Amino acid sequence: MATPTYTCDHVHLRSRDAVAAGRFYVETFGARETARIGAPVSRVVLDLGGLTLFIEQVGPEMAPAATPPHRGIEHLGLRVPDIEAAVADLTARGIALVAGITQVNPNLRTAFLDGPDGVRIEVLERKAA
Incomplete structure (x- = not known):
């Protein structure tokens, strides 16, 4: 099959x-x-x-969201071409980050924020390997 x-x-x-x-x-x-x-x-x-x-x-009556880190869906990942510009835009609009820009590896940089209802959101920039 x-x-x-x-x-x-x-x-x-x-x-x-x-x-x-x-x-x-x-x-x-x-x-x-x-x-x-x-x-x-x-x-x-x-x-x-x-x-x-x-x-x-x-x-x-619905239980609140789990506090990250937790099992299950951990976060939504949203790719951007320029993480510094995206983070500048978010912070200029008053959106607080829970983790600033981090160089995960030579080709990946990330930042995290919390959206409504405890949804963790990753903003990421990937470079071609």
């Missing part, structure tokens, strides 16, 4: 305020909102550089 072909369809996040969380990704990273489902809104759907994000509205 042949192995099926798998492709990424979406990443599903949960939020106590899906609309505000969606606005963060739109304003911070230039995501594009493609849908709002339900009245009141139960899900916001975004296109973030070709990645579909579902942000589901949840109530106060």
Whole structure:
């Protein structure tokens, strides 16, 4: 039996305020909102550089996000062509980093911030090896 072909369809996040969380990704990273489902809104759907994000509205009974580091999805990684420019833009807009620019290896530099609902976000610059 042949192995099926798998492709990424979406990443599903949960939020106590899906609309505000969606606005963060739109304003911070230039995501594009493609849908709002339900009245009141139960899900916001975004296109973030070709990645579909579902942000589901949840109530106060939902447990809070785990504090990184933890098991499961550890972070979202967003590639940029110039990490210094990206970090300057983020900090100019008042977005605090949890880890500044780090040279991981000669071809990779990273920085981290926390998004809504405890989502850790990595901004990274990769150079050709």
